[in-house]
Amino acid sequence: MEIAVIGSSEFILGFRLAGIHKTFAVDDEPHLIDAVNQAVADPDVGILVLSASDMERVPRRLRTQLEESVRPTVIAIGGDEGGMSLREKIKRSVGVDLWK
DSSP, rough: OOEEEEEEEHHHHHHHHHHHOEEEEOSHHHHHHHHHHHHHTTTTTEEEEHHHHHHHHHHHHHHHHHOOOOSSSEESSSOOSSSSOOHHHHHHSSSTTTTT
């Protein structure tokens, strides 16, 4: 299972330095949607990381799909996520509450 990161070049830089190789640099909405669809379709991706601002740019139907997705588990970083907390997402994807 791999982690994929989608965002601006500046956003993905830190993840690349941390050793995450599956990154998608996007600068506009059409490329963002294509990258999200590509990451969701990849069976090796278990966690998809987006910035909260990019998550808001995704069309509502796709955003709902991402918020309800178990695999990959989608995590929006920065700002108000507006959905589940990271704890709730991990509990849903793993099946147990790791904080207990």
